Amino acid sequence: MSDEARRLATFIEAVNAAGGTCVRVPSLAAAAEAVQARVRAFADEQDTPDALRIGYSDAPIVHDIIGDLHADAATSSSLHAVASLTSDALFALDVGITGVQWSVAETGTLVLSTASERNRLLSLIPALHIAIVHRRDVRDTLAQVLQELHHPPTEFPRHPPAPPMRHRAVTLITGPSRTSDIELTPVVGVHGPTQLHVLLLDDSSPVLS
Amino acid sequence: MRDHASASRVTMVDDSTAPDTSVSDAPIPFAQDARAALHDTQLRTALSGLASVARERRQLVLASTEEWESLRDRARAIKDDALLHLDRYLEQFVMQAEAAGATIHRAQTAADARDIVIALARQYDAPLVVKSKSMLSEELELNHALEAEGITPIETDLGEWIVQLAHETPSHIVLPAIHKTRADIARLFARTLGTPDDADAATLTRAARRELRSAFATARMGISGVNFAVAETGSLLILENEGNARLTTSVPPVHVALMGIEKVIPRLADLDVFLKLLPRAGTGQRLTSYQSILTGTAAPGEGPEALHIVIVDNGRSRMLHHPLTRQSLACIRCGACLNVCPVYQQVGGHAYGSVYPGPIGAVITPQLTGLGHAAQLPFASSLCGACRDVCPVKIDIPALLLHLRAQIADGTEADHAGADHVKADHVKADHNDDVPRQTAKRFTFRLWRWAMQFPWAYRVATGAGRLGQRVARLILGPHWARRVGRVVPPLAQWTAERDLRPLAPRSFRAMWAQSERATSEHTTSDERQR
Numbered sequence: 001m002s003d004e005a006r007r008l009a010t011f012i013e014a015v016n017a018a019g020g021t022c023v024r025v026p027s028l029a030a031a032a033e034a035v036q037a038r039v040r041a042f043a044d045e046q047d048t049p050d051a052l053r054i055g056y057s058d059a060p061i062v063h064d065i066i067g068d069l070h071a072d073a074a075t076s077s078s079l080h081a082v083a084s085l086t087s088d089a090l091f092a093l094d095v096g097i098t099g100v101q102w103s104v105a106e107t108g109t110l111v112l113s114t115a116s117e118r119n120r121l122l123s124l125i126p127a128l129h130i131a132i133v134h135r136r137d138v139r140d141t142l143a144q145v146l147q148e149l150h151h152p153p154t155e156f157p158r159h160p161p162a163p164p165m166r167h168r169a170v171t172l173i174t175g176p177s178r179t180s181d182i183e184l185t186p187v188v189g190v191h192g193p194t195q196l197h198v199l200l201l202d203d204s205s206p207v208l209s
Numbered sequence: 210m211r212d213h214a215s216a217s218r219v220t221m222v223d224d225s226t227a228p229d230t231s232v233s234d235a236p237i238p239f240a241q242d243a244r245a246a247l248h249d250t251q252l253r254t255a256l257s258g259l260a261s262v263a264r265e266r267r268q269l270v271l272a273s274t275e276e277w278e279s280l281r282d283r284a285r286a287i288k289d290d291a292l293l294h295l296d297r298y299l300e301q302f303v304m305q306a307e308a309a310g311a312t313i314h315r316a317q318t319a320a321d322a323r324d325i326v327i328a329l330a331r332q333y334d335a336p337l338v339v340k341s342k343s344m345l346s347e348e349l350e351l352n353h354a355l356e357a358e359g360i361t362p363i364e365t366d367l368g369e370w371i372v373q374l375a376h377e378t379p380s381h382i383v384l385p386a387i388h389k390t391r392a393d394i395a396r397l398f399a400r401t402l403g404t405p406d407d408a409d410a411a412t413l414t415r416a417a418r419r420e421l422r423s424a425f426a427t428a429r430m431g432i433s434g435v436n437f438a439v440a441e442t443g444s445l446l447i448l449e450n451e452g453n454a455r456l457t458t459s460v461p462p463v464h465v466a467l468m469g470i471e472k473v474i475p476r477l478a479d480l481d482v483f484l485k486l487l488p489r490a491g492t493g494q495r496l497t498s499y500q501s502i503l504t505g506t507a508a509p510g511e512g513p514e515a516l517h518i519v520i521v522d523n524g525r526s527r528m529l530h531h532p533l534t535r536q537s538l539a540c541i542r543c544g545a546c547l548n549v550c551p552v553y554q555q556v557g558g559h560a561y562g563s564v565y566p567g568p569i570g571a572v573i574t575p576q577l578t579g580l581g582h583a584a585q586l587p588f589a590s591s592l593c594g595a596c597r598d599v600c601p602v603k604i605d606i607p608a609l610l611l612h613l614r615a616q617i618a619d620g621t622e623a624d625h626a627g628a629d630h631v632k633a634d635h636v637k638a639d640h641n642d643d644v645p646r647q648t649a650k651r652f653t654f655r656l657w658r659w660a661m662q663f664p665w666a667y668r669v670a671t672g673a674g675r676l677g678q679r680v681a682r683l684i685l686g687p688h689w690a691r692r693v694g695r696v697v698p699p700l701a702q703w704t705a706e707r708d709l710r711p712l713a714p715r716s717f718r719a720m721w722a723q724s725e726r727a728t729s730e731h732t733t734s735d736e737r738q739r
Contacts, residue, residue, distance in 0.1 A: 164309035
């Protein structure tokens with residue numbers, strides 16, 4: 001097994017261990033199908049038969065997949081671009097679809113930055129978060145990601161201050177939202193998503209974004 | 210805004226049963242409250258799971274991280290460096306955070322910090338604020354101050370919210386509602402939210418999610434704590450599992466972050482170490498569900514328009530002066546020392562009468578509020594050292610407890626520790642020992658020290674003890690050790706809280722000498738036979 005194959009296998013295993021689910025998809029078309037399947041399964045779990053409201057981010061990779069979703073009439077759900085969503089509309093969403101800037105194989109962690117995508121609330125408010133990870137963005141350890149977030153390290157107070165980090169809001173996500181505040185009983189799904197579904201895009205095509 | 214009715218339901222808490230939680234200067238009556246806690250069967254039930262959870266977590270930590278010990282050393286080295294050069298790192302943090310768009314406020318005292326937050330809530334016209342878990346906010350008694358100004362704070366961490374609904378205070382650093390059973394919480398929710406009387410943990414959690422969503426959508430200000438503040442980037446790091454800290458720091462248009470001066474670490478790369486240690490020590494996870502790394506203000510629509518960081522001293526800088534007390538500030542508030550502490554496991558957090566309970570609380574509280582206020586807390590420990598063994602940043606809690614005990618016993622509070630709060634005589638007078646009792650104790654220990662220096666004196670003393678023991682058994686019967694306090698009054702003060710350990714009937718030396726004699730007799734008879 002190559003280093004990369006081992007890294008991706010570790011990542012998938014770690015996402016599952018953290019309480020999320022992860023599938024490998026070979027192409028954008030396959031990713032769209034996987035999104036469709038996951039949304040349908042989620043719709044079936046709901047008590048209310050209302051159409052699902054799906055919000056999606058402005059990442060190019062998400063955009064390409066959404067294009068394929070539009071063509072499918074079978075999903076009785078509405079799609080909303082993040083730019084069109086007011087705060088109230090965000091709170092009414094059932095599903096959020098975002099890209100991921102990096103991920104960590106060791107812990108199954110997704111690293112989302114607002115520097116290149118509007119993903120902060122879409123990955124938090126809806127009950128189901130579908131995240132699309134490109135295999136080239138998977139790293140072995142968190143230390144590697146921290147290094148890419150900010151380098152080179154700056155020393156003691158500088159005058160004038162070093163230019164601020166480009167990544168203003170970085171969110172590390174490992175599994176769904178959880179608590180054990182009541183008698184130490186683990187419960188999944190408190191304030192954030194109840195379900196986290198990761199699509200690992202195993203696409204060798206040239207860089208999209 | 211959605212769902213106004215349910216937003217107001219959250220805020221309509223019945224104030225008639227609220228206990229008075231205003232700042233009190235009266236000494237914390239630990240001994241009395243601990244005794245009451247020991248008789249509280251409901252509390253004991255609620256705490257019963259803690260010991261086994263602590264054990265499981267310990268095993269998980271040891272099994273999953275070979276490098277645990279070296280991680281602890283690295284974390285402590287980073288903290289030591291940060292605390293030793295705190296002035297410069299704080300300056301760097303402030304400069305970088307301002308460059309990224311944050312506004313910095315400095316608060317010397319709790320009152321200063323409260324005033325700053327109240328002024329911000331007024332400035333941004335926020336009658337309702339959502340809060341994520343912050344021990345500093347508890348230390349500042351911020352909720353009380355906000356309510357007094359007509360501002361409604363809503364705690365959104367599930368445990369904190371439970372405690373707020375019940376008009377109580379948190380009893381654990383990471384598990385605020387550990388003192389309540391599921392049944393307690395189900396009854397509380399049934400009364401306030403109308404959930405079933407016997408709802409399970411999952412149902413209660415869902416109810417909390419539903420109720421608090423509307424508060425998030427309505428609030429114009431979110432107040433959070435801070436786990437780490439990175440000097441080189443001006444970033445704040447907040448760890449959590451529930452997602453409420455993410456909501457608090459991203460949905461309302463204004464984010465106010467409260468941090469103690471000791472939260473600063475030098476580099477972003479240092480987070481790697483702390484993100485490995487804190488979740489494992491705190492909740493037994495490899496990583497909590499969420500970490501937010503927030504640097505200044507984000508792009509429009511992707512977070513608050515304004516970030517205000519309130520940097521609070523409130524007694525912390527006093528601890529910086531001495532290397533021994535300085536390590537108290539290395540604490541990352543994981544709560545591991547509470548979980549393993551045999552005292553905490555029995556009495557829970559409220560008996561400590563302080564925001565910070567358990568071993569670390571017994572160390573921090575007297576230093577923050579003055580020895581006179583918390584003179585009993587350093588004695589609330591058997592010095593077993595379990596806290597030191599689990600501490601992810603290797604704080605020598607027993608050494609600190611002894612240091613504080615010595616100050617209390619001598620009635621000499623060092624100048625650097627809370628001198629502006631208490632005078633030395635107060636320290637002595639407020640401790641649970643009265644003066645004659647202290648004198649008697651001191652005399653006994655001096656006698657003991659003298660006897661230990663001379664073998665003959667030791668032999669005479671233990672010989673006399675054995676004789677006395679035999680006489681006591683003759684007069685008082687087999688349970689003499691328990692009864693002796695009633696017969697010899699001064700001893701009762703010692704035996705009231707301790708068992709009197711009887712001396713072995715014969716000393717080791719006596720037994721050794723006898724066995725030597727027996728061996729030599731045996732050998733001589735063998736020789737005779739030959």
